[in-house]
Amino acid sequence: MNIERIRQPFIKEFPGDFSNNTMQRNTPKVLFATVKPAGFDHPKLIAFNEALSEEIGLGKYEDKDLDFLVGNHLPENVQTYATAYAGHQFGNWAGQLGDGRAILAGEIINDAGKKTEIQWKGAGATPYSRHADGRAVLRSSVREYLMSEAMHHLGVPTTRALSLAFTGENVIRDIMYSGNPQFEKGAVVIRTAESFLRFGHFELMSSQREYNSLQELADFTIENYYPEITSSDTQKYKDFFENICTRTANLMVEWFRVGFVHGVMNTDNMSVLGLTIDYGPYSMMDEYDLNFTPNTTDLPGRRYAFGKQGQISQWNLWQLANALHPLIKDEKFLEETLNKYGTYFWEAHDTMLGRKFGFDSLLKADEDFFTNWQGLMQELQLDYTLFFNQLEKITSDTDIQEHFKDTSYTILNEEKAGKLKDFIKKYESRLSLNTISRKESLNIMKKNNPKFTLRNYLLYECIEEINQGKIEMLDKLTEALKSPYHELFPEFSTKRPPNYDDTAGCSTLSCSS
Numbered sequence: 001m002n003i004e005r006i007r008q009p010f011i012k013e014f015p016g017d018f019s020n021n022t023m024q025r026n027t028p029k030v031l032f033a034t035v036k037p038a039g040f041d042h043p044k045l046i047a048f049n050e051a052l053s054e055e056i057g058l059g060k061y062e063d064k065d066l067d068f069l070v071g072n073h074l075p076e077n078v079q080t081y082a083t084a085y086a087g088h089q090f091g092n093w094a095g096q097l098g099d100g101r102a103i104l105a106g107e108i109i110n111d112a113g114k115k116t117e118i119q120w121k122g123a124g125a126t127p128y129s130r131h132a133d134g135r136a137v138l139r140s141s142v143r144e145y146l147m148s149e150a151m152h153h154l155g156v157p158t159t160r161a162l163s164l165a166f167t168g169e170n171v172i173r174d175i176m177y178s179g180n181p182q183f184e185k186g187a188v189v190i191r192t193a194e195s196f197l198r199f200g201h202f203e204l205m206s207s208q209r210e211y212n213s214l215q216e217l218a219d220f221t222i223e224n225y226y227p228e229i230t231s232s233d234t235q236k237y238k239d240f241f242e243n244i245c246t247r248t249a250n251l252m253v254e255w256f257r258v259g260f261v262h263g264v265m266n267t268d269n270m271s272v273l274g275l276t277i278d279y280g281p282y283s284m285m286d287e288y289d290l291n292f293t294p295n296t297t298d299l300p301g302r303r304y305a306f307g308k309q310g311q312i313s314q315w316n317l318w319q320l321a322n323a324l325h326p327l328i329k330d331e332k333f334l335e336e337t338l339n340k341y342g343t344y345f346w347e348a349h350d351t352m353l354g355r356k357f358g359f360d361s362l363l364k365a366d367e368d369f370f371t372n373w374q375g376l377m378q379e380l381q382l383d384y385t386l387f388f389n390q391l392e393k394i395t396s397d398t399d400i401q402e403h404f405k406d407t408s409y410t411i412l413n414e415e416k417a418g419k420l421k422d423f424i425k426k427y428e429s430r431l432s433l434n435t436i437s438r439k440e441s442l443n444i445m446k447k448n449n450p451k452f453t454l455r456n457y458l459l460y461e462c463i464e465e466i467n468q469g470k471i472e473m474l475d476k477l478t479e480a481l482k483s484p485y486h487e488l489f490p491e492f493s494t495k496r497p498p499n500y501d502d503t504a505g506c507s508t509l510s511c512s513s
Contacts, residue, residue, distance in 0.1 A: 001053065001061060001062070002059045002108075003065075003075060003078065005058075007107055008078075008104075008107065010032065010081075010083075010104075014030070014032065014220075017032070017033035020034050022127060022129075023127065024128070024130060027096070027127055028208060029208060031084055031217065032084060033127045034081045035126045036074075037074070037080060037124050039073075040186075040188075041168060043069070044165060045163070045166075046142075046466065047471075049160070055110065056110055057110030057111065058108060069163045069188070070123065070165050070188045071123040080103050080105060080106075082100075082102060082103050082127065083099050084096060084098040084204055086200050086203040086204035087203060088267045091315075094268075095207075097128060098127070098128025099119075100126060102121050102196075103123050104120075105120065118192055119190065119192070120188055121136055121141070121144065121188065121190075122135050122136025122137075122141060122186065122189060135167070135169070136188065137171050137173055137187060138186070138187040139463050139505070141164055141189040142187070142462060143282075144189050144279040145161040145163075145164040146454060146481065147282065148160055148191060148279055150481040151258075151276055153482050154258050154450055154453075155254070156276060157251055157274055158276040158277075161191050161192075162191065164187060166186070166187055167186040167187060167188055170186060175504060176504050177296075193273075194225060194273055195273055196277065197271070198269070198271060198272065198277070199270040199316060199319065199323070200270075202217060202218070203268075206325075211327075214323070214327065215327055218237055225273055226243055234330070237324060238330070240324075241324055241337060244320065246274075248274050248317060249313070249345040250348065252310045253348045254352075258284070259284050259288075260282065261282060263304055264281060264295055264304060265316065280295075281509035282509075283455075283509075284454060285306065286409070287383055287409040287495075289378055290305065290308075291306070293305045293306070296508050314345070321334040350370060353370050355445070355448040357427065357430075358431060358445040359434060360436045379419070381410045383408070383495045385449070385450060386407040387404070389449065391445070400421045400424055401421075406494070452480050452481065452489075456505065456507065457500040457503075458477060459477075460503065461473060462477055477492075
């Protein structure tokens with residue numbers, strides 16, 4: 001691989017701690033600390049994303065490159081570091097946080113001029129590890145590797161995954177925080193993104209009143225990642241904030257479209273580029289439930305439940321607005337922008353739902369239609385993905401009860417089936433108001449409704465197999481996620497089996513990794 005192309009412009013631009021000291025501590029007034037990966041004596045490659053490697057400019061993998069994939073024996077041009085950021089966690093100010101498990105190799109620029117940051121996750125402790133060891137287990141690493149790629153192929157803005165490798169170490173973790181820690185296999189994943197900058201980076205500098213660094217960070221972000229912003233002075237930072245709001249709203253709508261629940265939407269897990277970042281206790285929707293949260297740490301309040309993600313993203317943007325206020329200095333503008341956010345989000349959300357149903361445009365009555373549909377989905381415990389897949393296949397002589405019986409997590413008795421039939425009649429009536437043909441409507445649905453989503457129980461089975469030394473399911477899932485709008489493997493297009501209903505890692509997870 002072309003490791004020699006990697007550079008570290010970030011650490012040349014901003015104040016940092018160059019001590020390479022991994023002692024966990026506050027590092028005030030700096031945005032990063034240099035730190036070396038722990039190094040692993042017996043690594044073993046599990047998976048490598050060759051297409052991504054070629055795309056970002058690293059090129060083909062050779063056996064000697066395994067050392068780089070786990071952070072061993074790095075060349076002089078790779079000066080590694082972890083970034084410092086702050087954040088609000090579960091609604092409370094947490095102060096300094098930072099890359100506790102992540103270490104950056106730097107940035108590579110491909111032949112087309114596209115910039116990509118490269119980052120290990122699980123390669124060792126940093127000053128920001130917060131009493132942890134900086135390692136990651138196989139379980140969380142597989143989940144990050146596969147889901148970030150699944151989201152990419154679904155068309156959702158996201159970080160990407162380059163490689164997955166065993167470290168050869170065992171790591172102790174308490175998966176459900178139950179007082180029963182166990183050894184698990186350690187792993188390292190390399191993830192990539194145009195940038196890993198978060199709301200929390202700006203919150204840190206603002207909270208420490210490092211306003212020069214705050215402005216330099218905003219200028220750096222605009223110059224490198226927002227070429228559409230050409231204004232100057234205060235207007236530049238206003239445009240910056242508006243762009244972040246738009247990208248964030250669009251991301252939330254995409255999460256709703258595919259049924260993704262992040263699980264831990266703290267401000268330090270929010271990308272200023274509008275990317276899905278930090279795949280921890282996430283889940284794709286099985287049965288539709290606006291109140292579903294996969295994160296046991298989020299119980300009982302369910303702050304980060306599926307249906308609250310738009311609202312929480314707006315709350316997080318309020319915190320970013322507070323952080324950027326020293327640059328913008330216009331409370332009225334910030335308030336108006338955030339008030340408009342809700343309007344923009346819901347209009348985009350309803351337009352998205354309309355496309356999932358095959359509507360060519362929205363009508364005034366559609367808001368009630370969507371509300372009634374949501375109630376029906378929850379009452380009948382219908383699978384989110386499978387419902388729309390079956391909706392696409394309806395004909396005039398379809399037996400509705402039989403057609404949808406395998407999409408429900410309850411028994412579709414006559415009463416429940418009757419409610420579903422009534423809804424389908426209303427849907428057919430609404431569809432007749434389209435100004436496009438039935439075939440065109442179906443094409444809209446097929447583009448917006450995935451046939452394959454990476455469900456937690458599939459990930460669980462895959463992780464179990466890898467722990468046993470098998471990679472057949474990993475290969476199969478990797479193939480399926482590349483074509484999520486086609487049904488390559490019908491066995492993956494089924495609802496969650498009942499034996500997984502209460503299995504840790506299938507329906508609920510913790511933040512443990």
